[in-house]
Amino acid sequence: MSLERIKIAPELYDIMPPEYQDLVQRATYGKESRGWKDIGTTKELIEEHSLCAGCPESMAFRYILASLPNPEDTVMVGSTGCTSLVFPHVAVHNIHSLFGNQNAVASGLKRALALRFPGRIKDVVVLAGDGATVDIGLDMTLQSWFRQEKFTTICFDNELYANTGGQESGLMQKGFVAKMAPVGKTFEKVRLPEIARESGCHYVVNCTVSKPNLVEKVVKNAVYVAREIGPTYIQFYTPCILEIGKNSMEGLQEMRDAEKPNERFAYKEYVSDAAKELLAEIAAKEKERKAAAKKQLAGQNA
Amino acid sequence: MATSSYKVLPGPEHFLPPAAAAMGIRLPNPGEAHIHGEIVPEEKAMEVAAKQFLMAKVPTIFPGPLVLWAWNEKAAQKAKAVRHLFETIKECVTPSQRPMLIPMPDYRPKYPKINPEIEINPNHPNLTIWHNKIDTCMFVGVHCHQANLSLKIIRGGTSCYTIAMCAQAGHEDAMLSFRDATAEKILKLAEWIKKLKGTVGPSQ
Numbered sequence A: 001m002s003l004e005r006i007k008i009a010p011e012l013y014d015i016m017p018p019e020y021q022d023l024v025q026r027a028t029y030g031k032e033s034r035g036w037k038d039i040g041t042t043k044e045l046i047e048e049h050s051l052c053a054g055c056p057e058s059m060a061f062r063y064i065l066a067s068l069p070n071p072e073d074t075v076m077v078g079s080t081g082c083t084s085l086v087f088p089h090v091a092v093h094n095i096h097s098l099f100g101n102q103n104a105v106a107s108g109l110k111r112a113l114a115l116r117f118p119g120r121i122k123d124v125v126v127l128a129g130d131g132a133t134v135d136i137g138l139d140m141t142l143q144s145w146f147r148q149e150k151f152t153t154i155c156f157d158n159e160l161y162a163n164t165g166g167q168e169s170g171l172m173q174k175g176f177v178a179k180m181a182p183v184g185k186t187f188e189k190v191r192l193p194e195i196a197r198e199s200g201c202h203y204v205v206n207c208t209v210s211k212p213n214l215v216e217k218v219v220k221n222a223v224y225v226a227r228e229i230g231p232t233y234i235q236f237y238t239p240c241i242l243e244i245g246k247n248s249m250e251g252l253q254e255m256r257d258a259e260k261p262n263e264r265f266a267y268k269e270y271v272s273d274a275a276k277e278l279l280a281e282i283a284a285k286e287k288e289r290k291a292a293a294k295k296q297l298a299g300q301n302a
Numbered sequence B: 001m002a003t004s005s006y007k008v009l010p011g012p013e014h015f016l017p018p019a020a021a022a023m024g025i026r027l028p029n030p031g032e033a034h035i036h037g038e039i040v041p042e043e044k045a046m047e048v049a050a051k052q053f054l055m056a057k058v059p060t061i062f063p064g065p066l067v068l069w070a071w072n073e074k075a076a077q078k079a080k081a082v083r084h085l086f087e088t089i090k091e092c093v094t095p096s097q098r099p100m101l102i103p104m105p106d107y108r109p110k111y112p113k114i115n116p117e118i119e120i121n122p123n124h125p126n127l128t129i130w131h132n133k134i135d136t137c138m139f140v141g142v143h144c145h146q147a148n149l150s151l152k153i154i155r156g157g158t159s160c161y162t163i164a165m166c167a168q169a170g171h172e173d174a175m176l177s178f179r180d181a182t183a184e185k186i187l188k189l190a191e192w193i194k195k196l197k198g199t200v201g202p203s204q
Helices: A010-015 A018-026 A056-067 A083-089 A102-116 A130-136 A138-146 A192-198 A212-228 A248-258 A273-301 B042-055 B073-092 B125-132 B144-157 B183-196
Strands: A074-078 A093-096 A123-129 A152-157 A203-208 A232-237 A268-271 B032-035 B038-041 B059-063 B136-140 B161-165 B176-178
Touching: A010 B073, A056 A083, A056 A152, A056 A212, A056 A248, A074 A083, A074 A102, A083 A093, A083 A123, A102 A123, A102 A138, A123 A130, A123 A212, A130 A138, A130 A152, A138 A152, A152 A212, A192 A203, A192 A232, A192 A268, A203 A212, A203 A248, A212 A232, A212 A273, A268 A273, B032 B042, B038 B042, B042 B059, B042 B136, B042 B161, B042 B176, B042 B183, B059 B073, B073 B183, B125 B144, B136 B144, B144 B161, B161 B183
Parallel strands: A074 A093, A074 A123, A123 A152, A152 A232, A203 A232, B059 B136, B136 B161, B161 B176
Antiparallel strands: A203 A268, B032 B038, B032 B176
């Protein structure tokens, strides 16, 4: 559908930096089956990032971008934090909101897009850290869910304020001692997935980003449900390896440990009845599409 | 209207040069341009701009997104004209001069760095100018608010002579600014450069 939308003037094509040439030639826009397996094939899916080496957030960012079902018509709303260092590298429209305001900005944006482009699918995805989602922006986060705003909220939960040196956040686990929270957390981790469910979210998932397949499925589901039914929420564990004293290569294992049964990021999902119905319909259509593609391929090879 | 005594001259002025508009510099009317803040007929500005390109050691054009991306027929025509202007500059300068055509593809604040050899970023245009030792540049197809930002930064931190080929009402913060830019106007500037070829050269 949309590689047609972006064309470089032919007379100036040769002077464009290579990432822009790649963007208009080989971006995954419009590819129905785009997903995490496309990572590494095009520069548009964050070829380079400016986060720390081995940062699980960089993995999460790539998986999410590759999984957006409609990237050319998606606007991402970010907030202050490490994510704001990656957004400049992202070939998807994005807004950097004032710290904590992301869900309020997304609410207005989603409504404005619906008025400005009636009949065209426009997705809005909020991507913010735990400080912006649960502490500073909790009011905006909850109010958008109460109002049943139709967009997806993704929280990168690293369980502290990593970007500013390790202060305590509401999503930090009880008893954790951070560099700038030496006394240790004295109360339990805020149970935002449960709060999201009670606040009206139709699709809620709490997990880590250790399994790209799962991240892809969850992100796609959340976007589809938000598009048709109402708010959705995903809480991804993206540990800050620096702030929890790990090395670059230890992020993946940290996530695997945190997702074991009874651990705080054991896979948790809540789907409303309306969302279940919608996702079943989408799954059936997808199955049909794959069967047709397989049949066509078999026909070509015959 | 009272004329301002302030002159928009090549810098480096200082880190935070005042906005030229705040110093009383006004924009030209249709058919006019401004040089250092003084309103002049457009033909005069064509001549001065052409001379600037011919005298510069590294005359450079910075095309912005409005001409780099073929988003409508007018943009495509302007892109053609920009290329023609660049080729004309290349033909008309001496071998010691080094004309450049460096794009400003978008306005993202790129971290951790840009590659100043292949692009210019409005948030730190001085890096590209310093790196390539650019002494005269022309902005074309850059959205006004980003052009204003860049022109001020350039004036603050470099000695580069700035020309704005603006499609709207012009830029006070450029040392020389055209307004209502069209493909024809860009081609006309190329004609002026051809006409003045050999009359001026780079300073030693």
